[in-house]
Amino acid sequence: MGGMMQRSASSKNEFENLLMRYAKNGLAVQVGRDVPLLRQVRNAKFISHDQLFDLMRFGGWERSRDSFNWRLRRLVKAGYLGVCEDFFGADSAVYRITRDGIHLLEHHGEFSTVLQSKSFNTISRAPYQKDYDAIVEVWVGGNTARFALEYERTLKSARHYERIRDALDRERQITCILYLSSGIEVLVHLLHEFQSVATNVAFANAKEFGQSLLETRVLTPGNLAGMPFRELLQ
Numbered sequence: 001m002g003g004m005m006q007r008s009a010s011s012k013n014e015f016e017n018l019l020m021r022y023a024k025n026g027l028a029v030q031v032g033r034d035v036p037l038l039r040q041v042r043n044a045k046f047i048s049h050d051q052l053f054d055l056m057r058f059g060g061w062e063r064s065r066d067s068f069n070w071r072l073r074r075l076v077k078a079g080y081l082g083v084c085e086d087f088f089g090a091d092s093a094v095y096r097i098t099r100d101g102i103h104l105l106e107h108h109g110e111f112s113t114v115l116q117s118k119s120f121n122t123i124s125r126a127p128y129q130k131d132y133d134a135i136v137e138v139w140v141g142g143n144t145a146r147f148a149l150e151y152e153r154t155l156k157s158a159r160h161y162e163r164i165r166d167a168l169d170r171e172r173q174i175t176c177i178l179y180l181s182s183g184i185e186v187l188v189h190l191l192h193e194f195q196s197v198a199t200n201v202a203f204a205n206a207k208e209f210g211q212s213l214l215e216t217r218v219l220t221p222g223n224l225a226g227m228p229f230r231e232l233l234q
Helices: 002-021 034-044 049-058 065-078 099-107 117-123 158-170 184-193 206-215 229-233
Strands: 081-083 094-097 112-115 134-140 143-152 176-181 200-205 217-220 223-228
Touching: 034 049, 034 065, 034 094, 034 099, 049 065, 049 094, 065 081, 094 099, 099 134, 134 229, 158 184, 176 184, 176 206, 176 229, 184 200, 200 206, 200 229, 206 217, 206 229, 217 229, 223 229
Parallel strands: 143 176, 176 200
Antiparallel strands: 081 094, 112 134, 134 143, 200 217, 217 223
């Protein structure tokens, strides 16, 4: 029975990988080249053909102009990149990432980190109440969702967690904070320390999150049974 279940799970994973490989218009996604290119376009918001080639060449992902042009045509045809028709002032075509392109990056663990919150707090008139490790933006359904990401490797003092609880209770800029822990002992302790926080705080194991991303089962003080992180963001 166990062997059959393992073979079934393996077959399912192979099938899902096959779907991703030939997801649109027969496109075989080349993780080492396609993903870095999509990442550059996402981070730039809008970028010209020539600028994108320079970034890919300087980053060591692309050497041949012909290969780069072929790659761009594939990604545009598959719907992962869009051409900005009414973009004036550029000497070459200007590209933007599409929603499908964002989904493809998320599938490969490439979330959009909007800004390190410490930098944001330095320049903002409405700063976050805490210098989070990162502020992350993802697509959930047809909308974008933003959450703060924290990684707790070791346990801290009671006074430290008291200060964080006070900060989270005052937080109005972010509606969800995800704490990733290095292990179950740290996770359980975090649940105990933040059980009274009014802000939406969720907890998960860092290793599991790296594997499952938005499908990771997270715990909250009000739901110890857990739920997929994607549902919490909706």
